[in-house]
Amino acid sequence: MRHLLSTKGLSQGEAIRLLDIxxxxxxxxxxxxxxxxxxxxKTVVNLFFEDSTRTRISFEAAAKRLSADVINFSAKxxxxxxxxxxxxxAQTLAAMGADGVVIRHPASGAPHVLAESGWIDxxxxxxxxxTHEHPTQALLDAFTIRRRLHRGAARGKGxxxxxxxxxxxxxHSRVARSNLWLLTTLGAHVTLIAPPTxxxxxxxxxxxxxxxxxxAAIDAGPDVVMMLRIQQERMNAAFFPNSREYSxxxxxxxxxxxxxxxxxxxxxxxxMNRGLEISSAAADSAGSTVREQVANGVSVRMxxxxxxxxxxxxxx
Amino acid sequence: MSSDSTAxxxxxxxxxxxxxxxxxxxxxxxxxxxxxxxxLSRAGATVVDAAGLxxxxxxxxxxxxxxEPGFEQSETxxxxxxxxxxxGFTSVFAMANTSPVQDTAGVVDQVLALGERAGYVTxxxxxxxxxxxxxxxxxxxxxxxTSRARVRVFSDxxxxxxxxxxxxxxxxxxxxxxxxxxxxxxxPRLTEKAQMNEGALSSELGMVGWPAVAxxxxxxxDVLLAEHVGSRLHVCHVSTAGSVDVIRWAKAxxxxxxxxATPHHLLLTEDLVVGYDARFKVNPPLRRREDVDxxxxxxxxxxxxxxxxxxxxxxxxxxxxxxxxxxxxxxxLESALSVVHAAVVDTGLLDWTDIARVLxxxxxxxxxxxxxxxxxxxxxxxxxxxxxxxxxxxxxxxNLAGKSANSPYLxxxxxxxxxxxxxxxxxxxxxxxxxxxxxxxxxxGRTHG
Amino acid sequence: xxxTVLNQADIARALTRISHExxxxxxxxxxxVILGIPTRGVVLARRIAETIQRIEPTATNVRVGSLDVTMxxxxxxxxxxxxxxxxxxxxxIDGVTVVLVDDVLYSGRTIRAALDALGxxxxxxxxxxxxxxxxxxxxxxIRADFVGKNLPSSxxxxxxxxxxxxxxxxxxxxxxxxxxxEHPDGVDTEAAS
Ligand SMILES: [Zn+2]
Numbered sequence: 001m002r003h004l005l006s007t008k009g010l011s012q013g014e015a016i017r018l019l020d021i022x023x024x025x026x027x028x029x030x031x032x033x034x035x036x037x038x039x040x041x042k043t044v045v046n047l048f049f050e051d052s053t054r055t056r057i058s059f060e061a062a063a064k065r066l067s068a069d070v071i072n073f074s075a076k077x078x079x080x081x082x083x084x085x086x087x088x089x090a091q092t093l094a095a096m097g098a099d100g101v102v103i104r105h106p107a108s109g110a111p112h113v114l115a116e117s118g119w120i121d122x123x124x125x126x127x128x129x130x131t132h133e134h135p136t137q138a139l140l141d142a143f144t145i146r147r148r149l150h151r152g153a154a155r156g157k158g159x160x161x162x163x164x165x166x167x168x169x170x171x172h173s174r175v176a177r178s179n180l181w182l183l184t185t186l187g188a189h190v191t192l193i194a195p196p197t198x199x200x201x202x203x204x205x206x207x208x209x210x211x212x213x214x215x216a217a218i219d220a221g222p223d224v225v226m227m228l229r230i231q232q233e234r235m236n237a238a239f240f241p242n243s244r245e246y247s248x249x250x251x252x253x254x255x256x257x258x259x260x261x262x263x264x265x266x267x268x269x270x271x272m273n274r275g276l277e278i279s280s281a282a283a284d285s286a287g288s289t290v291r292e293q294v295a296n297g298v299s300v301r302m303x304x305x306x307x308x309x310x311x312x313x314x315x316x
Numbered sequence: 317m318s319s320d321s322t323a324x325x326x327x328x329x330x331x332x333x334x335x336x337x338x339x340x341x342x343x344x345x346x347x348x349x350x351x352x353x354x355x356l357s358r359a360g361a362t363v364v365d366a367a368g369l370x371x372x373x374x375x376x377x378x379x380x381x382x383x384e385p386g387f388e389q390s391e392t393x394x395x396x397x398x399x400x401x402x403x404g405f406t407s408v409f410a411m412a413n414t415s416p417v418q419d420t421a422g423v424v425d426q427v428l429a430l431g432e433r434a435g436y437v438t439x440x441x442x443x444x445x446x447x448x449x450x451x452x453x454x455x456x457x458x459x460x461x462t463s464r465a466r467v468r469v470f471s472d473x474x475x476x477x478x479x480x481x482x483x484x485x486x487x488x489x490x491x492x493x494x495x496x497x498x499x500x501x502x503x504p505r506l507t508e509k510a511q512m513n514e515g516a517l518s519s520e521l522g523m524v525g526w527p528a529v530a531x532x533x534x535x536x537x538d539v540l541l542a543e544h545v546g547s548r549l550h551v552c553h554v555s556t557a558g559s560v561d562v563i564r565w566a567k568a569x570x571x572x573x574x575x576x577a578t579p580h581h582l583l584l585t586e587d588l589v590v591g592y593d594a595r596f597k598v599n600p601p602l603r604r605r606e607d608v609d610x611x612x613x614x615x616x617x618x619x620x621x622x623x624x625x626x627x628x629x630x631x632x633x634x635x636x637x638x639x640x641x642x643x644x645x646x647x648x649l650e651s652a653l654s655v656v657h658a659a660v661v662d663t664g665l666l667d668w669t670d671i672a673r674v675l676x677x678x679x680x681x682x683x684x685x686x687x688x689x690x691x692x693x694x695x696x697x698x699x700x701x702x703x704x705x706x707x708x709x710x711x712x713x714x715n716l717a718g719k720s721a722n723s724p725y726l727x728x729x730x731x732x733x734x735x736x737x738x739x740x741x742x743x744x745x746x747x748x749x750x751x752x753x754x755x756x757x758x759x760x761g762r763t764h765g
Numbered sequence: 766x767x768x769t770v771l772n773q774a775d776i777a778r779a780l781t782r783i784s785h786e787x788x789x790x791x792x793x794x795x796x797x798v799i800l801g802i803p804t805r806g807v808v809l810a811r812r813i814a815e816t817i818q819r820i821e822p823t824a825t826n827v828r829v830g831s832l833d834v835t836m837x838x839x840x841x842x843x844x845x846x847x848x849x850x851x852x853x854x855x856x857x858i859d860g861v862t863v864v865l866v867d868d869v870l871y872s873g874r875t876i877r878a879a880l881d882a883l884g885x886x887x888x889x890x891x892x893x894x895x896x897x898x899x900x901x902x903x904x905x906x907i908r909a910d911f912v913g914k915n916l917p918s919s920x921x922x923x924x925x926x927x928x929x930x931x932x933x934x935x936x937x938x939x940x941x942x943x944x945x946x947e948h949p950d951g952v953d954t955e956a957a958s
Contacts, residue, residue, distance in 0.1 A: 001846065008520075017848060024833070024849050033885035038836040066836075086638050107640035108511075108522040109592035116591070117636075130640070132522035155851070177522060200519030201527070306836075311846030 001307040003115045003124040006133040007182035012158060015185055019143050020155045021303035026296070028065065039068035042099040042309050047089070048127070049075040049105045054270060055127050055137075058294070059102045062301035068309070071096070086110060090119035098122045100309050108132035123308035125301075131172045137269055138178035140300040142186055144289045145224055147296070148265050160187035165217045167193045167250060168228030168277055169239075170210075171200050175269045176228060180208055193217045195250060197239040214249065218256050225260065226267040227252050227278045247276050257282040265289055326350070327738065328358045332366035332702060334692060335668040342371065344698040347741035352694055364746075366702050369735060370668055373676040373691050374406025374699030377649065378469070378498070378576060378683055379552060379624035382408070382439070384430065385423070386415025391629040391719045393427065394753060396649070397436035399627065399718030401744035403649040404701035404734040407438035407680070407688045408627075412449065413474045419444035419455035421463035428465040434753070435760020436744045440685055443467040445486045445497060449475050454486060461493040468684040471498035473552055476534060478504050483538060487547035494684060496548040496574075499538055501559070502600065506530035511640060513586045513601045521589065523639070526601050528556035535559050539566035539573050550682055551575040553626050555600040557610030564619040574682050576624040577611045579648055579655035584608075584724060594635040594642030595724050598628070608659075615674060616665040622679045625652045629720030647723050650716050653703060654730040661705075662731060668705075698741035707733035717750055767925060771914055771937035776897065776928075779913030780809065783895050784816035786911050787864055790893070794824030796861045798889070800832040802879055803850035805868040807831040808930045809897055813866060828855040832865065832886075837878035858887040864911075868926050870896040873907035898937055900924055 001014070010018075028034055044063040046056050056072065063070045075089065086105075093101060100123045103111045108130030115124040128134040145162065146154045164183055170176045170192050183190050190208040192199065199210055211217065218225070230246060240246045247253065252266070257279060260266075266278075266288045274280050283290055326345035334340055341356035342349060351358075377400065383391035391399075393410070400408050410427055412418035418427060424441035431439020443460035447453045449472045460467040470490055477483045477499060486497050507530045512518050514525020535551055539562065542549035551563060554575045566573045580598060585605050588596040596602060614620040628645025635642050648655075656675065660666040666674070672691065680689025690696035709715065711725040737745040742759045744751055771779070791797055794817055801810030814829035835841075835849035865879050876894060883892065895911035900918045918924060918939060925938045 021849060024851060027852060031885060032887055035885070036836040037881065038841065085633060085636075086641070087633075087636055105638065107638040110638040110640075112592050113638050130522050131524075174522060177520070201514055201525060202516040202519050205516045205520060307846055310841040311844065 003111075004135055004304050004308060005111050005115060005124065005126045007135045007138050007178045007185070008133070010135075010182065010185060012185050012187075015139070015142070015182060016156065016158060018139060018300070018303050018307060019146060021306060022139070022143050022296070022299040023155055025065075025302040025306070026299040029295075029299070035065050035067060037067045038306060039063070039066040039309055042068045043071060043097055044068045044100040044102060044305065044309070045071045045073055045093050045096070045098040045122075046127075047073045047075060047093065047101050047103045049103070049110075050128070052104055052128065054294075055104060058297040059125075059127060059301050061298045062305055065298070066302055066305055068100070068305065071098070086114065087117065087119050090114055090117065094120040094122070100125065100305060102127045104128045106130055125304055125308060128174055130174065131177075132174055133178045134174040135178050135182070136297070136301050136304055137175050138182040139304070140293055140297040141179055141226065141267060141269070142182055143296050143300050144267065144293050145265060147292075148289065158186040159183060162188040162224065163191070163220075163222045164188050164224040164226060165191045165193060165220075165222040166226045166228065167214060167217070167252070169198045169230055169234060170194045170228070171198045172231065172234070173228050179226065180206060184208070191217055191220075191222065193250070195240050195246070198234070214256065218259050221261055222264065224265040224267060225252065229269065229271065230273060230277050243276055251276060252278045252282045254279050254281050257285070260287070262287065267293065269293070326358050326361040327364055327741070327743070328356060328361035329364045329366045329371065329702070332369055332371035334371055335672045342692070342700075344738060344741045347698055349692060349694055349696050349698050349700075352692065364702070364736060368706060369702040369704050371692060372404065372668065372701050372703055373672050373689065374701055374737065374739060375404045375653065375675045376679040376683070376685065376688050377405050377408045377625050377627070377652070378550075378622060378679040379473070379578075380408040380410055380627045380649065381413065381629065381645070382410045382427070383629060384414065385426065389631050389719075393430040393439060394434040394436075395717070395719040396627070396629070397431065397434040397439060398750055398753070399647065399649040399716065401436040401737045401739070402717040402734060402750055403651065404653050404703060404737050405437055405649060406699040406701070406737065406739045407440060407685060408649070409440045409442050409469055409683055411473050412442050412444040412471060417444050417448050418442065419447055419449070421456065421459040421465070424460050424465040424467055425463050432760070433757060435756040437739055438685070438688060440683060441465045441467055442469045442471050442473075442498070445470045445472045445477050446482065451475060451477060451479055451482065454482070454489065457486070457489055457495065458492065461495060468493070468495045469498050469550070469682075470495055471500065471552065473498065473500045476500050476502040476504060478534070480537060480541065484541050484545060487542055487549065488545045491547055496550050496682060498550040498552050499534065500552050501531045501534035501538065503530040503534050506533075510601075511597075512589050513603050515586070515604060517586055517589065523589075526599075528558050528603070528607075531556055531600060532558040532562055535562050539563070539571050542573060543569065543571045546572075548572045548574070553578050553581065553600055553624070554611065554614070554620060555581050555603050555607060557607045560610045560614040560619055564614070567619060574621040574678075575614075575619065576622045577615055577620045578626045579623060579652045579659065580646055580724060582608060582611055582615070582623070582659040583655050588724070589639075592639045594637065594639055595646065595722055595726070597635075597639060597642050597644055598626075598646050599644035612660055612663065612665055615660060616670075622674045622682065623652070623656055624679065625649050627718075629718055630722045631720060635722050645722065647716065647718055647720055649718065651711060651723060651725050651730065653734060654711070654732045655725065657705065657732045658730060698738050700738050701734055702736040704733045704735050705731070707731070709733060767938040767940040769936050769938045770916060773929075773935040776913070776935060776937070779897060780812050781816055783911045783913060784813050784820060787813065787893070787895065788817060788820060790910070791862050794821045794827050797864065798828045798830065798855065798858055798861050799864045799866060800830050800854065800883075802865060802867045802875060803831055803833050805926060805928050805931055806866045808928050809868060809895075810866040813864075813895065830855045832879055832882055834875055834878035834882050837881045839874060839878065852882070854886050858883070858889050861889050862891040862893065863889040864893045864895055866895045868897050869924055870894075870899045870909050870912075871902055873903045873905035876907050877905050898924060898926060
């Protein structure tokens with residue numbers, strides 16, 4: 001694998017291979033020495049044009065467990081935000097000998113541009129670009145679902161027939177887009193639930209059902225309910241009247257949570273707005289995978305770094 | 317052919333094909349078309365063999381960004397004029413979004429003078445509608461109209477005159493000097509942070525959409541305002557099928573509205589955005605196949621009056637970056653005729669007579685530009701271009717004559733090629749090559765004397 | 766043309782002998798962990814464990830597992846990305862005797878990687894190495910303690926080692942390999958596949 005830019009381009013075989021390797025990586029966390037020498041001598045740069053401590057430390061932990069050297073380049077508030085171009089930044093990183101670049105950028109497609117530009121030869125991992133994709137988040141979500149369903153026998157399996165309902169700000173969610181492509185590639189059925197203002201205007205090319213009614217979606221008995229974070233800024237842009245009304249219609253409150261089957265998996269990519277899109281009872285329930293998702297994130301990112309950086313650079 | 321041709325040298329063009337298909341010779345002398353007919357001869361004339369070439373009246377671009385004054389790293393009036401000549405143009409209307417903005421008589425006269433000094437084409441300045449393009453107060457429209465530049469087209473292009481009252485006043489006011497307001501139709505609130513056409517693809521790519529309704533609603537409002545106050549309205553770069561419908565309706569109602577489509581909106585579609593190559597970033601954005609088809613049909617049935625390039629040069633760094641950060645716009649002068657050829661001639665929608673109309677006569681008439689667009693008739697100013705319709709080329713950097721290379725057509729195969737352009741009777745392009753600036757300045761200066 | 770050097774019965778005999786030798790050197794089956802190196806080493810390790818159990822029926826559970834070495838290889842940057850196999854270490858290996866089992870011993874680099882991997886799981890008292898075939902051409906100071914068959918070969922030759930559980934048939938054969946060429950990178954376990 002040369003780069004990991006999106007889940008849309010992943011085949012089922014590639015996705016399962018990555019999830020299986022993530023299982024091996026997860027096993028490492030149970031050993032006496034929780035570190036592998038695999039990427040010794042390699043340099044991974046975390047290039048973050050947006051603040052995201054959670055994602056950055058997850059990648060940092062993943063790279064360090066594989067013995068790579070990690071450089072954190074927070075481009076926000078640096079020369080970059082004062083007009084230095086992505087190109088100049090990329091060429092700086094190339095000169096520093098970066099083997100892998102983990103990029104978080106507010107512009108959709110920026111990782112793609114970095115990968116195709118020729119400015120830098122490193123393997124590129126998209127850690128979230130604009131409202132486009134966030135492939136490692138989707139991979140860790142798929143990994144988490146697969147582990148919950150199959151426990152120790154998850155290797156080699158897809159998510160055939162699993163029903164997943166994603167609820168919230170689909171329009172602005174790169175997590176929703178990456179999950180849509182990956183989960184359906186793995187065989188799951190995806191339903192998207194949101195206020196009409198927060199669904200994309202044209203989803204004709206999306207392999208998903210969509211709707212506005214969370215109660216009907218809950219009563220359909222999905223295997224997985226994934227709640228998305230509502231950003232503060234949406235509340236001031238007429239997407240919905242106020243947080244109270246949003247919570248009442250599209251929040252996973254105690255009453256709706258109570259109607260879910262006990263085996264239902266409740267997910268949230270974090271950070272959560274407790275009491276807004278998800279109640280504390282739901283977030284802290286046995287069905288909730290919120291904390292597992294964090295741990296699995298490291299394993300999945302180790303697998304991605306391994307696949308990108310271990311082979312010779314001709315490998316694709 | 318002689319290489320030291322000057323203004324005083326007559327030209328004898330042999331065996332050219334007129335837009336209607338007739339074969340003829342033409343003699344250009346003293347800046348005019350002196351004779352048209354077969355078997356012509358002229359003592360001392362430079363003979364141009366035009367066998368197989370179509371003679372078109374010099375092309376007129378109602379929508380060009382020359383970037384000078386203020387953005388000379390992108391283009392200058394000289395380099396933009398050269399790009400125009402290479403594309404077969406003999407006149408360009410220079411948009412007002414320079415720095416300083418072309419919102420006073422002083423600035424438009426400066427642009428006019430720089431155009432005359434370059435000498436490749438007639439550079440006709442457009443005046444800003446509002447001071448500094450800020451959309452707040454009317455610029456000195458009358459002063460620009462009565463200046464040496466005789467401005468008749470007013471536009472805040474790049475920005476929409478979105479305030480309906482201001483738009484009404486501008487439409488009314490320019491009636492005093494037979495002016496026209498050329499509107500960049502883009503409802504600003506509906507297009508905040510917009511990056512590409514809103515639709516299935518923008519949903520997938522996670523880009524903020526530029527919805528068709530943001531263009532159509534402004535056009536609908538403006539044609540009703542134009543009707544209400546009895547003024548002329550020109551709609552820049554129409555890009556959607558719905559806009560074509562609205563304009564068709566307005567024309568049927570007798571409203572004085574004219575409209576332009578760009579070559580790129582007649583050929584390219586939004587799926588080019590997929591690779592995030594910012595050369596394809598333009599405003600209004602590339603649209604769907606259905607929109608391209610509607611624009612072509614509109615051009616064919618006269619709903620859309622003209623083709624205008626919206627030539628918008630940008631330096632490398634404005635395009636060599638992530639999509640959101642990239643500038644909007646494409647260069648288009650050098651490729652315009654070939655692109656129109658591919659989009660509407662090769663598809664059988666327009667013939668070469670139509671091309672002469674939409675790229676020469678009508679834009680000159682909308683802009684009230686004398687000395688241009690008069691067609692190939694004896695006594696008319698010698699403004700013409702010779703085009704080889706049988707040629708085909710992979711368009712490359714070497715086909716660009718302006719300062720910037722942000723062409724969406726690089727590495728694309730395009731039909732046809734401009735082999736010669738004559739402006740005021742002298743060649744600005746000959747044998748497919750641009751004549752040197754010093755030579756043009758010398759002969760051009762004389763003809764302005 | 767491939768020449769068969771061991772058939773299924775030969776392989777069974779060799780593994781039985783190796784099992785006896787392991788028991789002899791360990792003085793019984795106590796404190797013994799047998800770890801196969803994927804893919805075929807794991808199959809061989811399981812067979813050896815079963816044989817030991819058969820020979821010493823009183824031995825309480827001979828521990829057997831797998832030790833993947835992919836993440837420890839020294840050639841990761843020089844070949845296509847390898848897909849790792851599963852590591853399953855049965856309980857603690859501190860203070861025990863570990864017998865590593867592989868199919869073909871060649872350059873020794875796989876075993877070097879296995880020793881590093883093993884160290885990250887604990888500290889065995891003794892580590893021994895059992896292989897079905899030793900074809901020579903070591904590049905590191907590594908030797909096997911238990912060998913099924915010494916098979917002197919040229920680097921241009923190719924060793925084919927098939928096992929029922931993996932390949933559906935079972936034999937060891939040798940053939941001439943690609944004309945005029947060596948196997949790339951002197952891969953050892955892969956040379957057997
Ligand atoms: Zn415009």
